[in-house]
Amino acid sequence: MAQTKIISGGITDSSVTNVKIADVAASKLTGALPAISGAALTNLPTETKPTVDSISPTVITNAQTAVTITGTNFISVPQVEAIIAADSITYTSATTIVATFTLAVDGTYFLRVENNDGNAARSTTALLNVSDEPVWVTAAGSLGSFAGASAIATQTLTCTDATSFTVSPSPIVAGLTFTTGVGSCTITGTQTAHTSATVSNFTVTATDAQAQTSDRAFSMSWTFGASGSGGFN
Numbered sequence: 001m002a003q004t005k006i007i008s009g010g011i012t013d014s015s016v017t018n019v020k021i022a023d024v025a026a027s028k029l030t031g032a033l034p035a036i037s038g039a040a041l042t043n044l045p046t047e048t049k050p051t052v053d054s055i056s057p058t059v060i061t062n063a064q065t066a067v068t069i070t071g072t073n074f075i076s077v078p079q080v081e082a083i084i085a086a087d088s089i090t091y092t093s094a095t096t097i098v099a100t101f102t103l104a105v106d107g108t109y110f111l112r113v114e115n116n117d118g119n120a121a122r123s124t125t126a127l128l129n130v131s132d133e134p135v136w137v138t139a140a141g142s143l144g145s146f147a148g149a150s151a152i153a154t155q156t157l158t159c160t161d162a163t164s165f166t167v168s169p170s171p172i173v174a175g176l177t178f179t180t181g182v183g184s185c186t187i188t189g190t191q192t193a194h195t196s197a198t199v200s201n202f203t204v205t206a207t208d209a210q211a212q213t214s215d216r217a218f219s220m221s222w223t224f225g226a227s228g229s230g231g232f233n
Contacts, residue, residue: 082109148222162206
């Protein structure tokens with residue numbers, strides 16, 4: 001096959017249709033050219049996509065809540081969506097942004113982050129769980145008056161969706177037993193800490209399956225003598 005010698009200025013862009021380069025010394029190629037190996041090109045520009053690795057908190061209520069997103073390659077200010085767009089987004093750094101959501105529908109959500117250059121990424125799992133906090137049924141405040149020297153009637157405190165309960169202080173008062181349960185907790189026993197009229201104040205914390213909590217403050221009044229009573233549920 002005949003070979004044609006190429007001299008400087010002998011080829012223009014408009015005249016080239018198909019070119020095969022073989023056995024050309026690198027010293028003969030000048031300019032910022034990508035490396036060429038057969039039909040494959042290397043050293044070409046690559047896209048830098050953001051990643052979404054984790055968020056905090058992972059469980060929120062339907063109320064407007066700020067969620068911190070940790071990942072890589074964020075560019076100020078990206079778009080963040082959890083099915084619907086975030087209410088607002090704050091750019092902290094290339095690895096952290098804060099997106100504020102108001103999500104009316106309970107459920108689990110994937111998060112998608114789109115940089116302002118069009119590059120985007122979606123979390124590989126549904127990181128965000130939207131769930132209602134436990135809802136107390138038993139009203140806050142006094143549970144009633146109780147004879148200080150006698151066993152009280154069982155006091156049952158109810159909270160919807162709660163899977164466990166804790167009380168502070170614990171015990172409420174010496175002699176009383178606090179028992180956790182699913183949906184409700186109980187207080188039983190005979191107090192032994194007091195010998196004169198007084199009030200015991202305490203707070204019960206309900207926790208649901210998503211580790212959300214709801215506190216409620218209660219009190220129990222202790223009486224001694226003819227005015228004492230057994231209390232009520």
